[in-house]
Amino acid sequence: MTVISNHMPTAELQALDAAHHMHPFTTNDELAKKGARVITRAKGVYLTDSEGNQILDAMAGLWCVNIGYGRPEMAEVAARQMMELPFYNTFFMTTHVPAIALAQEIAKLAPGDLNHIFFAGSGSEANDTNLRMVRTYWAEKGKPSKSHIISRKNGYHGSTVGAGSLGGMSYMHAQGGMPIPGIHHINQPDWWSEGGDMTREAFGLARAQELEAKILELGEDNVAAFIAEPIQGAGGVIIPPDTYWPEIQRIIDKYEILLIADEVICGFGRTGNWFGSQTMGIRPHIMTIAKGLSSGYQPIGGSIVCDEVAEVINATEFNHGYTYSGHPVAAAVALENLRILQDEKILDRVNNVGGPALKAGLETLRDHPLVGEVNIKGMMASLPLTPHKESRAKFASDAGTVGYMCRERCFANNLVMRHVGDRMIISPPLIIEPEEIDVFIERARKALDETYAQLKDKDMLKAAS
Numbered sequence: 018m019t020v021i022s023n024h025m026p027t028a029e030l031q032a033l034d035a036a037h038h039m040h041p042f043t044t045n046d047e048l049a050k051k052g053a054r055v056i057t058r059a060k061g062v063y064l065t066d067s068e069g070n071q072i073l074d075a076m077a078g079l080w081c082v083n084i085g086y087g088r089p090e091m092a093e094v095a096a097r098q099m100m101e102l103p104f105y106n107t108f109f110m111t112t113h114v115p116a117i118a119l120a121q122e123i124a125k126l127a128p129g130d131l132n133h134i135f136f137a138g139s140g141s142e143a144n145d146t147n148l149r150m151v152r153t154y155w156a157e158k159g160k161p162s163k164s165h166i167i168s169r170k171n172g173y174h175g176s177t178v179g180a181g182s183l184g185g186m187s188y189m190h191a192q193g194g195m196p197i198p199g200i201h202h203i204n205q206p207d208w209w210s211e212g213g214d215m216t217r218e219a220f221g222l223a224r225a226q227e228l229e230a231k232i233l234e235l236g237e238d239n240v241a242a243f244i245a246e247p248i249q250g251a252g253g254v255i256i257p258p259d260t261y262w263p264e265i266q267r268i269i270d271k272y273e274i275l276l277i278a279d280e281v282i283c284g285f286g287r288t289g290n291w292f293g294s295q296t297m298g299i300r301p302h303i304m305t306i307a308k309g310l311s312s313g314y315q316p317i318g319g320s321i322v323c324d325e326v327a328e329v330i331n332a333t334e335f336n337h338g339y340t341y342s343g344h345p346v347a348a349a350v351a352l353e354n355l356r357i358l359q360d361e362k363i364l365d366r367v368n369n370v371g372g373p374a375l376k377a378g379l380e381t382l383r384d385h386p387l388v389g390e391v392n393i394k395g396m397m398a399s400l401p402l403t404p405h406k407e408s409r410a411k412f413a414s415d416a417g418t419v420g421y422m423c424r425e426r427c428f429a430n431n432l433v434m435r436h437v438g439d440r441m442i443i444s445p446p447l448i449i450e451p452e453e454i455d456v457f458i459e460r461a462r463k464a465l466d467e468t469y470a471q472l473k474d475k476d477m478l479k480a481a482s
């Protein structure tokens with residue numbers, strides 16, 4: 018077998034990558050011409066690439082490396098578990114200690130009566146579980162017509178057929194026959210982009226009331242559930258107006274439908290609480306988890322299910338599950354991650370150190386001519402870019418052109434700050450130190466300045482008419 022290692026020249030690794038590796042959400046032909054950036058190692062909040070650059074990762078990988086990179090305890094737990102029991106399934110009347118222990122720990126951390134965990138390998142799989150679970154729940158209760166699910170435009174729930182259908186990404190729906198029938202998308206609470214002349218509060222209320230209108234349109238007897246992220250992540254870190262979630266909760270309480278909170282990004286400390294539902298004051302029946310559950314050290318996800326739903330599902334055979342549901346190595350690693358989050362009081366640090374420092378740092382960027390506003394909750398933030406702040410104008414260029422330019426300038430300055438459309442997105446490891454936040458802000462300002470200069474040069478500071 019050819020040995021491919023970190024020590025090979027970058028160009029050689031890139032050529033091999035282009036020859037055989039199909040990247041997700043990528044035009045692979047374009048990437049092949051450019052060459053993928055090869056990440057070779059990581060420690061704390063810094064990535065190292067094959068050219069020796071030290072890149073500050075303000076995205077925590079893909080919103081997931083909450084405890085930071087390179088924790089030896091995580092590797093030790095994985096090695097120990099692999100020696101003891103590398104795999105066994107949880108089908109056919111069997112179980113194992115890592116799955117038992119992790120389920121118990123998650124139930125302890127989850128609010129209210131969210132006491133039962135169905136494991137999956139990822140957030141997408143967990144949302145596929147949720148889709149089937151809520152329909153099965155209503156069917157078992159003698160109400161099989163309650164099968165329609167309401168979700169939101171620009172929500173993200175994953176990339177499998179079920180999860181991608183629940184999501185509201187039109188560019189995903191354009192490929193491969195999605196959404197599947199029975200899923201309905203209402204508008205998102207994105208005041209910055211869609212609020213027009215309304216106040217934030219009035220807009221938040223109006224967007225929440227679309228849920229009630231949709232339930233009435235479909236008929237309460239036909240609706241199984243509403244699914245949403247407490248704060249939209251992949252959609253652009255959209256923090257809803259304060260009026261939004263209380264109104265949604267009022268509607269959920271009024272009608273007989275289930276609330277699924279997709280906590281894949283918001284969960285495990287990202288917003289300053291264990292779950293974004295706590296931060297936003299909502300009471301879901303089911304929560305989707307993944308990412309921060311293991312800080313990305315192992316692929317694992319799941320659904321946290323309330324007593325009432327679990328009681329109905331547990332009374333029947335739910336014909337659903339994955340080979341890797343509750344995988345022992347992934348579960349042991351996730352458990353160690355939860356130990357670290359608790360023992361090192363990382364949520365307290367988000368609330369008292371890292372979060373305030375990140376907010377203060379981002380506030381210093383508010384005066385930048387491109388930065389429209391600063392949105393932040395805990396350690397999840399976005400900076401919408403605009404040619405004209407007062408009117409919240411969009412650029413005349415295609416949506417995402419300016420955001421992409423800024424992301425490229427970030428990369429050139431050894432910073433990972435992603436873009437969604439023309440918004441810059443920030444979601445660093447939760448353990449980031451104030452001095453590292455200073456480095457982040459310095460690099461971000463430089464990237465913004467360079468983007469501004471480029472836009473000026475190309476006469477692209479124009480607003481869309």
Ligand code: PXG
Binds near residue numbers: 139142175279281305
């Ligand atoms: N729900 C939410 C809220 C997510 O953010 C998923 C479900 C799916 O999880 P898996 O583990 O199946 O990927 C996600 C994933 C991006 C990006 O570009 C975000 C995600 C995945 C890939 C890219 O921001 N979130």
